[in-house]
Structure formats: C-alpha cells, structure tokens
Amino acid sequence: HIVCAAEPGPFSLVSTLAAYATLCRETGRPLTFPGTQACFRSVSQATDADLLARAAIWSATAPAGRNQSFNVVNADYFRWCNLWPAVAELFGLEPGGVETRSLVPEFEAGEALWQRLVRREGLRPSRLRDVASAAFAYFLFRADWDDMSSTAALRRCYFGECVETEPVLLAQLAELRRRQLVPLGRSPHDRRAERPPLPRVRPPPPLRRW
16 A cells, blocks of 8 residues: 555545545444455555655665665554554544445445535545545455565665654545645644654665675
8 A cells, every 4th residue: 555645546545545534424424444354454564655755766876776676665564453443533533343345335425525525624626536436445445365565675775764654644644634635523633744754774884804
C-alpha cells in the first residue's frame, strides 16, 4: 500500500479509506471493516510516498545504490485489526467488527450525500467516484495473506531512513482535511499534519583492510 495524500484518487488507500469513514459517520454507523476476517488479522505492510521518493533519489545518486534493486517499505508491519481503532477515532467513530460486503452499492448511493457534504463543509468540488473506488476497496480489504517484504538489502547499503505506518497514515488522513478534500470528525488527531524531519543517518566509515 502506498500511503500518500498528495491528491485523492480512486486507487488511493488514504482517500478511499477517508471517503468510506466519512460515509459511515454521516449515516450514523460505526466504522466496520468491510473486508474478510482473514484480511483483518493478516500481517500487511505499507510504504510512505515521501519515504519512497527519498529512497528513489538515494538509489539513483548514491554509489552504494548503483545497479541494485531494493524493497522500500515502512519500518513496521501492521494488522488492520490493530490499526482500525485509531482510524475510527480520527473520524470520531466507534470501531466496528468485520462486516464483509461490497461497498459498490454504498458508494453509488452516497454520491448525493457526498455533494451535500462538499457544499456544507466548503470542500474542494469533487465527485465521490473520483475520490474513492469501491472496487479498489474490495481488493484492498480481501488480501488474506501475510505480506512482508525484506529491506535487508536497503539497510546493508546504508539507507537508514524509516517511518512507522500508523502515525504516517493518520497524518495523511488529517492532511486531506487540512486541504479541504474530505471532512474529518473531531478528534485529537484532527489538526494540521506536521511530521518532524527524519534524522539523517550517516553511513559508517569503510572497513579498513589489515
């Protein structure tokens, strides 16, 4: 999963999740997980878009990255069952359990509601189908296998930057609100997302030959 709030789109994890949570809040429902029980509890991974960009620049310019291929993922793995309560809190919702279903009917019926939200909240004009995709959500929340990539090669070549998934995802969701792309509920996280700069890790000196 690429975590990015630069622009919402139908294949964006951040905006699709935000749109679904918004519809739940506006219709008075808890934030239930629309995927499978296996996906809810499987191990998954994500990549912060900013981290990916910095890694791409590094691999293209650092001698250690020459003629190499790397996996670039966040420093931690996550399970939706652990992350879901934090997402619900961000939107002022109660976290619900697993309610396996397709979101196509809800998203199709929610277009009129979305337009009312745009006018009421003073959001940037948008159509729901341009912000989120029920088909993408169907795929996203049915990945019932453990997804874990090794970053050993990246670390071995001294790229030391890393981010954690939960704070990055919550910050990107809050960023959508700051940019008036989606409305968020009242919560401690509902503020301008400001991530402190990541510390730069200097590579160790080259090994001396005796």
